[in-house]
Amino acid sequence: MFEQHKRAIRIALGDLFQRPLASLMTVLVLAIALALPATLLALLNLGEQLTSEWSHERTVTMFLKADVDAEAALLLSATIEEIEGVDSTELRTSADALAEFRLYSGFGDALDALDENPLPNHILIHPSEISDNDAIGELVSHLATLPESDLVEYDQAWVERLNSFTETARRFADALALALAIAVVMIIGNTIRLEIATRHSEIEITRLVGGTDGFIRRPFLYTGMLYGFSGALLGWLLVSLLLLFLKSPLHDLEILYATSLPLNPFDLQRLAILLPAGTLLGMAGAVLTVGRHLATIQPE
Amino acid sequence: MIHFDHVSKRFEDGQYGLKQINLQIEEGAMAFITGHSGAGKSTLMRLIALLDRPTRGQLIVDGRNMAKLPNREIPFHRRKVGMIFQDHRLLNDRSVYENVALPLQVIGASPRDSGKRVRAALDKVGLLKKEKSLPASLSGGEQQRVGIARALVTRPPILLADEPTGNLDPELSREIMDLFLAFNQIGVTTLIASHDLALINQLNRPVIKLHEGSIARV
Numbered sequence: 001m002f003e004q005h006k007r008a009i010r011i012a013l014g015d016l017f018q019r020p021l022a023s024l025m026t027v028l029v030l031a032i033a034l035a036l037p038a039t040l041l042a043l044l045n046l047g048e049q050l051t052s053e054w055s056h057e058r059t060v061t062m063f064l065k066a067d068v069d070a071e072a073a074l075l076l077s078a079t080i081e082e083i084e085g086v087d088s089t090e091l092r093t094s095a096d097a098l099a100e101f102r103l104y105s106g107f108g109d110a111l112d113a114l115d116e117n118p119l120p121n122h123i124l125i126h127p128s129e130i131s132d133n134d135a136i137g138e139l140v141s142h143l144a145t146l147p148e149s150d151l152v153e154y155d156q157a158w159v160e161r162l163n164s165f166t167e168t169a170r171r172f173a174d175a176l177a178l179a180l181a182i183a184v185v186m187i188i189g190n191t192i193r194l195e196i197a198t199r200h201s202e203i204e205i206t207r208l209v210g211g212t213d214g215f216i217r218r219p220f221l222y223t224g225m226l227y228g229f230s231g232a233l234l235g236w237l238l239v240s241l242l243l244l245f246l247k248s249p250l251h252d253l254e255i256l257y258a259t260s261l262p263l264n265p266f267d268l269q270r271l272a273i274l275l276p277a278g279t280l281l282g283m284a285g286a287v288l289t290v291g292r293h294l295a296t297i298q299p300e
Numbered sequence: 301m302i303h304f305d306h307v308s309k310r311f312e313d314g315q316y317g318l319k320q321i322n323l324q325i326e327e328g329a330m331a332f333i334t335g336h337s338g339a340g341k342s343t344l345m346r347l348i349a350l351l352d353r354p355t356r357g358q359l360i361v362d363g364r365n366m367a368k369l370p371n372r373e374i375p376f377h378r379r380k381v382g383m384i385f386q387d388h389r390l391l392n393d394r395s396v397y398e399n400v401a402l403p404l405q406v407i408g409a410s411p412r413d414s415g416k417r418v419r420a421a422l423d424k425v426g427l428l429k430k431e432k433s434l435p436a437s438l439s440g441g442e443q444q445r446v447g448i449a450r451a452l453v454t455r456p457p458i459l460l461a462d463e464p465t466g467n468l469d470p471e472l473s474r475e476i477m478d479l480f481l482a483f484n485q486i487g488v489t490t491l492i493a494s495h496d497l498a499l500i501n502q503l504n505r506p507v508i509k510l511h512e513g514s515i516a517r518v
């Protein structure tokens with residue numbers, strides 16, 4: 001039995017390397033089909049992480065009138081911290097805002113051309129844990145009545161929009177993953193169908209000398225698994241390279257929002273999912289094809 | 301060893317390949333089957349190897365009823381029957397060695413054991429030096445001998461040869477027949493379909509003559 005598995009693997013490998021270019025093309029197509037949903041899912045996880053962080057971070061921003069100087073702003077900030085339902089406040093002076101803008105916008109030089117700092121002082125107000133949206137709403141209207149206040153912003157709507165967007169995107173990703181899994185099964189099935197056709201006479205003769213269905217089927221199953229495995233391996237590499245490419249813009253995002261985005265391009269956990277998934281899909285493609293085609297080849 | 305009891309084979313198109321055949325071939329016997337083209341020689345052999353099922357009657361091979369053998373047991377039955385064809389049926393992209401080794405791989409023999417048995421079989425048919433050749437580079441007689449080595453490498457108890465000398469000159473034909481005689485000497489039950497009456501008559505073995513699917517003379 002062990003001998004027969006060794007033989008089957010040898011034949012499967014032999015077939016793969018017989019026409020290396022054609023095999024490589026097939027593996028590449030499989031890799032792309034597997035990499036696409038894997039990349040999408042990785043990005044979605046990232047997006048979901050970000051929105052969940054943002055939706056917990058319920059911050060009210062109060063922009064101050066231009067005539068409020070830094071000292072008065074600091075005082076105001078301390079006063080607001082005492083209001084019921086407020087956990088803490090942070091003062092961002094116009095100088096802070098300018099430095100941040102300079103760092104991330106890339107318009108630093110343009111800013112230098114201005115005589116005055118156009119950015120206002122503002123106070124970030126973090127409501128306490130227990131405050132619900134209504135309480136925050138009241139707080140916002142109260143803050144808006146303060147004489148120093150220019151504009152008070154509390155916008156959860158966009159977080160909700162983002163949420164429903166990622167929800168939709170996740171469904172799309174799931175459907176895409178399913179469709180591409182079916183495509184992988186069909187591509188491998190078709191490759192094996194051609195393999196069976198080229199080995200028609202060998203199958204016939206093997207039947208003549210008493211080869212069982214299992215013996216005849218085995219090399220094709222290994223071929224399917226080998227294609228699935230190779231496609232998954234290359235697919236993982238593709239995902240990894242793509243994410244690596246996104247790493248540096250994402251890093252900027254991390255600094256900007258002071259969060260950590262756990263993006264690990266060469267994620268071994270992803271590999272641990274992709275490899276068995278690819279191998280199984282390959283086997284499924286092989287089983288389906290072999291089941292339909294081998295029985296029709298009988299010795300003359 | 302092989303027992304036909306009122307066996308008929310009717311094809312899907314209504315044609316009869318064999319009609320009411322009664323025939324008994326003892327273990328270790330050797331017999332020839334002759335008859336005009338279309339007489340049913342190949343059909344008879346195909347039934348014994350279970351390449352086809354009889355439509356009527358009872359065919360017992362090595363104690364088993366061919367009509368009732370489940371499909372999954374067909375491969376194991378075929379391992380008992382070595383088959384040789386006029387057109388050799390070799391794998392043209394495989395070496396002589398690999399061709400002869402196939403039946404051993406099928407039964408799961410180890411490569412070492414296989415090596416010994418393949419070489420022993422090739423030695424018997426006089427092709428030890430050609431083990432690395434491709435079949436296409438061999439003469440017709442040599443190819444036929446590769447087929448014989450393949451049929452006998454697993455030492456099956458039954459050997460069926462369907463016009464094994466059809467394309468060979470008289471001298472080569474005689475050589476091939478001598479090989480069959482030698483295997484029969486060591487106990488292989490042998491059935492040979494052939495048109496070559498001159499050759500058959502030299503060998504002094506039972507001859508079964510078929511005519512339009514029936515036995516005309518034994």
Ligand SMILES: Nc1ncnc2c1ncn2[C@@H]1O[C@H](COP(=O)(O)OP(=O)(O)OP(=O)(O)O)[C@@H](O)[C@H]1O
Binds near residue numbers: 312316
């Ligand atoms: N698959 C088939 N379907 C229908 N008829 C068939 C089939 N196989 C054989 N026959 C018919 O059965 C009869 C016997 O054929 P068979 O091949 O056994 O003859 P044969 O004695 O081997 O002839 P030859 O010497 O030409 O090889 C013929 O009339 C043939 O046409």
Ligand SMILES: [Mg+2]
Binds near residue numbers: 342343462
């Ligand atoms: Mg015939």
